Amino acid sequence: MDKDIIPPGDSAGIEVVFNTFRYEGPIVKHPLIITNAEPVDGDFYLEISSHVLFFPDSAYPLVISPFRLDLSDLNNPLTDSLVFEIKNVSPLWVHLEIVEFPQELVALSLPAFIRPGRSAGGVVRLTESGVGQVFEKSMTIELRDENHTRYTIPLKRTLL
Amino acid sequence: MKGYNKQAVLPALVLGLLVGLVACSETRITGANSKIAVGPRLGIPHDAFDFGLSPQISNISHVFQLYSVGTDTVRILDIQPG
Numbered sequence: 001m002d003k004d005i006i007p008p009g010d011s012a013g014i015e016v017v018f019n020t021f022r023y024e025g026p027i028v029k030h031p032l033i034i035t036n037a038e039p040v041d042g043d044f045y046l047e048i049s050s051h052v053l054f055f056p057d058s059a060y061p062l063v064i065s066p067f068r069l070d071l072s073d074l075n076n077p078l079t080d081s082l083v084f085e086i087k088n089v090s091p092l093w094v095h096l097e098i099v100e101f102p103q104e105l106v107a108l109s110l111p112a113f114i115r116p117g118r119s120a121g122g123v124v125r126l127t128e129s130g131v132g133q134v135f136e137k138s139m140t141i142e143l144r145d146e147n148h149t150r151y152t153i154p155l156k157r158t159l160l
Numbered sequence: 161m162k163g164y165n166k167q168a169v170l171p172a173l174v175l176g177l178l179v180g181l182v183a184c185s186e187t188r189i190t191g192a193n194s195k196i197a198v199g200p201r202l203g204i205p206h207d208a209f210d211f212g213l214s215p216q217i218s219n220i221s222h223v224f225q226l227y228s229v230g231t232d233t234v235r236i237l238d239i240q241p242g
Contacts, residue, residue: 004236006228013223018211020218029242036235037202044204046224050211059213067215100222138220140211150212152220
């Protein structure tokens, strides 16, 4: 939470962190937020959900490798980058869209689409402010398929 | 008053007055047809987020935006994990 007091007309962000532990399959969590707001929405539940994979290599229609990105070895925003592979294992074209990523920490580049059976690379770079920070975040992408399939890829930087 | 049942009209009048008072206490007209709720009020455009497929043993995160849409300061008193 970036602040716990929100003046009239202002806004605040609440960051909900979900540890996937050794969960497997569909998981739904409902963190409770308690506030002084009136009348009935003072206390309210948020909802986060995910389908946790035991075998990320068996994901469909995309297989992302690696499925956890460690950015600890990146130091120069201009020259250092981390490339991850996105393989389309389906018989259909897949179009990708970025839903969310920590823009203040990383820059993200994704292919707009991947042909059936082909692979393409995604690229992550640190921003200037990301170089000086240790963090555990994630980025979420969504496919333009009928299920609006989403993938969330953990991003971690442990060393400066 | 012919045709009026006093016993039925009086409670209806009182009820109407109460409803009016409650309505007045909850909103304040600020002009140009806009209304602001009186007191601390929250606006939450999205209260659910789907991460989709994710790997085990990882921390993944999402930022929910909360808006203070009333006339008083909203205080986040506690957050309890789900």
